[in-house]
Amino acid sequence: MEKSLITVGLLLLIGAGVYLNQNGEELGELQKVRQFNDWKIQYNKKFSSEKEEMYRYLVFQQNAQLIEAHNNDKSGKYTYTMETNQFADLTEQEFAQKYLTFRPKSTNKSKSTDYVPNGQARDWVEEGKVPPIKDQGSSCGSSWAFSAVGVLEINSNIEFGLETTLSEQDMLDCSGPYGNQGCSGGWMDSGFEYVRDHGIANGSVYPYVGSDQTCRTSVKRDFKYVTGFVDVDGCNGLQTAIQDQALSIGVDASNWAYYKGGIFNNCKQNLTSGSILVGVDQNGVWKVRHQWGSKWGENGYIRLAPGNTCGVCLSASYPVLEKK
Structure with missing residues (x-):
């Protein structure tokens, strides 16, 4: 050596x-x-x-x-390609320690993974409701916060026509009393609960720094539209819910590091990262927005094979929004 x-x-x-x-x-x-x-x-x-x-x-x-x-590989086993992207100098263990710190909560949902595509397609990106891709960086396990905040931004645009940029850092720093642990991991539903009770700041007044900070309690939190959240049961529930809004999802992203493009089909169902479901095509292929920058994957997105690929159907939820 x-x-x-x-x-x-x-x-x-x-x-x-x-x-x-x-x-x-x-x-x-x-x-x-x-x-x-x-x-x-x-x-x-x-x-x-x-x-x-x-x-x-x-x-x-x-x-x-x-x-x-x-x-x-010419076997036909894989339906996606890989590339030497920004993660190519990390070992598998290093990648997991930096990016796969998601902390899913146990639920009593039936988690039905039965799935029959209903032929209905929806793509919130193509409809202009999804803001530019963000990047969580390499020093903070904040996928859960990016998932929760991203869904708030997208669904506010869908429901109210409100284009806004909200603060992941606010959720990281201040939602600890709801069971979240900042850069050490958290849960999207707990983030929705925090916003329901306190609102959330704009990203410009509480910018993302990618590390745990003391909660800035004096910051103005104008976004106060969350009244609750809904947990979605299983794959069929997911394909119905995506027709009306984007959803926070937990996924097994353990093998996502070098994804370049195509329909990803090589993963288990151990939820390791928060992400956002933004669409489904008529064949049941899921479209997912992630937070590893626009150079990763298909301009920041990944497509997942139909069904419970990477556990996409196991922990989906969305916030209930009401403009007061």
């Missing part, structure tokens, strides 16, 4: 230069370095030391091999 690190370090110093062997073919290891350097530029990656960069290079190459093998 030490010899490999030294070799990689030398290659990194070479950078994007081109060496040719006697046959005029680019050296294999240099090709990998060029790929890594191009990726660093694309995602503005900087590392604290040469040692850290060498380690990230090795992790990147392992992930790149996995991604290449997936994309070259």
